[in-house]
Amino acid sequence: xxxxxxxxxxxxxxxxxxxxxxxxxxxxxxxxxxxxxxxxxxxxxxxxxxxxxxxxxxxxxxxxxxxxxxxxxxxxxxxxxxxxxxxxxxxxxxxxxxxxxxxxxxxxxxxxxxxxxxxxxxxxxxxxxxxxxxxxxxxxxxxxxxxxxxxxxxxxxxxxxxxxxxxxxxxxxxxxxxxxxxxxxxxxxxxxxxxxxxxxxxxxxxxxxxxxxxxxxxxxxxxxxxxxxxxxxxxxxxxxxxxxxxxxxxxxxxxxxxxxxxxxxxxxxxxxxxxxxxxxxxxxxxxxxxxxxxxxxxxxxxxxxxxxxxxxxxxxxxxxxxxxxxxxxxxxxxxxxxxxxxxxxxxxxxxxxxxxxxxxxxxxxxxxxxxxxxxxxxxxxxxxxxxxxxxxxxxxxxxxxxxxxxxxxxxxx
Ligand SMILES: Cc1ncc(COP(=O)(O)O)c(C=O)c1O
Numbered sequence: 001x002x003x004x005x006x007x008x009x010x011x012x013x014x015x016x017x018x019x020x021x022x023x024x025x026x027x028x029x030x031x032x033x034x035x036x037x038x039x040x041x042x043x044x045x046x047x048x049x050x051x052x053x054x055x056x057x058x059x060x061x062x063x064x065x066x067x068x069x070x071x072x073x074x075x076x077x078x079x080x081x082x083x084x085x086x087x088x089x090x091x092x093x094x095x096x097x098x099x100x101x102x103x104x105x106x107x108x109x110x111x112x113x114x115x116x117x118x119x120x121x122x123x124x125x126x127x128x129x130x131x132x133x134x135x136x137x138x139x140x141x142x143x144x145x146x147x148x149x150x151x152x153x154x155x156x157x158x159x160x161x162x163x164x165x166x167x168x169x170x171x172x173x174x175x176x177x178x179x180x181x182x183x184x185x186x187x188x189x190x191x192x193x194x195x196x197x198x199x200x201x202x203x204x205x206x207x208x209x210x211x212x213x214x215x216x217x218x219x220x221x222x223x224x225x226x227x228x229x230x231x232x233x234x235x236x237x238x239x240x241x242x243x244x245x246x247x248x249x250x251x252x253x254x255x256x257x258x259x260x261x262x263x264x265x266x267x268x269x270x271x272x273x274x275x276x277x278x279x280x281x282x283x284x285x286x287x288x289x290x291x292x293x294x295x296x297x298x299x300x301x302x303x304x305x306x307x308x309x310x311x312x313x314x315x316x317x318x319x320x321x322x323x324x325x326x327x328x329x330x331x332x333x334x335x336x337x338x339x340x341x342x343x344x345x346x347x348x349x350x351x352x353x354x355x356x357x358x359x360x361x362x363x364x365x366x367x368x369x370x371x372x373x374x375x376x377x378x379x380x381x382x383x384x385x386x387x388x389x390x391x392x393x394x395x396x397x398x399x400x401x402x403x404x405x406x407x408x409x410x411x412x413x
Pocket of ligand 1: 059101195196226228270272
């Protein structure tokens, strides 16, 4: 299941994207809940190994409607901040299915997450481990291992290797000594090597490595091989082969279990679950032709900006653009689609062939369900868009549009 056009119109579930723009205004994030559920189930079904837990990486999209769908399907949460932990608890995720994997974690954050919220901490460094041990001796922890290699679609999303993440293999012995000193029980080994991975091999490599380490940890309960499963973003991109992934990883864990006893397998997908389930809808405000020194360019200016799709400029992420009521019109004009910020770099899509566009046309930026709202900002004091979730043919507002009063709420005037 994907978001696609029927005739001239783009549909989200059974609702026309143009109707969503009309009812809820633009810019607007719209998610198809059935696709979220379908992606989760596809991953879950791919494993022949039975003891698997999917912790949804909610940094990708923490919309409460999306999270509630995943909670009802039995997912847990990979949380990267105390606030993500708290939101997950508020939405009813069981504490034992939430893990906090932070970076640069403070004592205060650990006191809150472990001490007050009772959630497992996945320790990212020797310093954090020592500080954790002093605060919470005799408790359980997980350790984030940096296996010394990374993968990803961009250097910014490659987390294994010479990066700030995890405890390197050469420091693992030291980590275990510290754990012993504070009588900490290492119940989990974790590794997330990067994002936008389209092949199974990196996961097989990580799984083997973690299982090999697990053999020497008597109290071990799970290995967590992270997220990072990619999605096709632009025409011609390959797909992540879920079935092969599930089969290969299942075989490795089954093999281990036969010799060393049962162990839970955890994965932490974000983008794979929500990426293709969301679009950003934006309205064309102006079509502006500019000529300079013999060259000419056509700018389509929309009421959104890179505030809402920051990865288009930060990491060169390609968002396919569809005119929601001209979905099958010939793409005969080359345009740059730009936003409403005072910044020349506010380019959402460059040199794209589009149908002839007019003021008032609504554009959908496709595959925009992951790392879009959750990475958005208020530059130029622009309020963030609203978010709607379409499920079973009905659209529900799951986050209202920001107001000026939200933007000034923290000011001391
Ligand atoms: C620790 C951890 N787990 C899981 C993920 C999810 O990655 P993705 O959305 O690419 O699946 C991330 C992303 O940054 C992460 O840092």
